[in-house]
Amino acid sequence: MDAAQSSGAGMVTATTLDNDRARSVASRVVDPEIPVLSIAELGILRDVRSDGHRVVATITPTYSGCPAMRQIEDDLRAALRAAGFDEVDVVTEHEPPWSSEWITPEGLEKLTSFGIAPPGAEIVCPRCRSGSARLVSRFGSTACKALMACRTCGEPFDHFKEF
């Protein structure tokens, strides 16, 4: 079956292209709570695979109670469908569990520019860069953040918790 073999060889290239395109579309979906950060930069997009029409995107929740996960699933489906992928499966993978260490270096920079101190040993005020801050509340506006206040400039700010 020469035709099948040649089209089979063509499929490899097409699949690779589809994979790249699906991955690129999925990577641009943003976190609804921190809209400067994509889900790829946040480290919750684990894998994207496509055979042309069908896409399987694998995500890992940050916190057990993160209410944004459902929204992220819906946004992923919508973005991939809009890009021409008819069938989209979003799979939730719990193993291994997400860690704040999975946030990319670009993601960490974007957090600071958005006014959120990134996770890390040293908490730096995203506004005045002072290293002196006090904890206001261990629980902030979302499950992943704590509320701090800068001792130097006096401004309150969110801190993305190490997890």
Next chain:
Amino acid sequence: MSEATLSTAPQGAPDSDRSDPVHALVAHADDNLILAQRLAEWISRAPELEEDIALGNIALDHIGVARALYTQAGSLEGKGRSEDDFAMRRSEREFLNLLLVEQPNGDFAHTMVRGVFFDVYQVELWADPSFAEDTSLSGIAARALKEARYHLLHSSSWVIRLGDGTGESHRRAQAAVDHLWRYTAELFEGEASGYRDVWEKTVGEILDEAGLRIPDDPYQRSGGRRGFHSEHLGALLAEMQWMQRSHPGLEW
């Protein structure tokens, strides 16, 4: 409860094998769901705004854990039950949660003392590799462990602050320990018997630092893990399940 009442009670999981992973998953999921429902009752009435947010966040973590455990239980059981089937379509006798988590919130000291008792227990449960292995939960357990440690940081710092605070805060924190202690032996029934030593040591250290003492009264209540509950669970379920009971299958 009389034999006659018992025989007409809805039949559920309570008679199943305690070492059955589905039974264990449902029991621990029920703990997390019922405590989440209780904690959510604080929203808009916590002592300060930060606590409103904190208790809401902790409740969300517990709901997230409950959902993951119900889903896993449904998948291991293989009868097609969803997380909503477990949470919204079981009756009081079929719930296997601890009596501790269904008790009314009381004052803030009660809620924080209950938090310490439960959080120390959860830290041990999620750190126990055999539980995670028996229930194929390792990823979920690792995440829940980090969360439980964070919850404990919150509850223990409040118990220490209240116990070691003013005369009034000390009195209320001690009253909470005295009242809730009777629900603690139940934590170590069955598979969880091995958790007691570390739990007593950890809780003892926190209470010591808070200047609080464990009551001498040996009276203990139990029954939750077998589906025998206090009068409070029925009312809680009536509120929580009302929508699904009135409009079965309703979806957002």
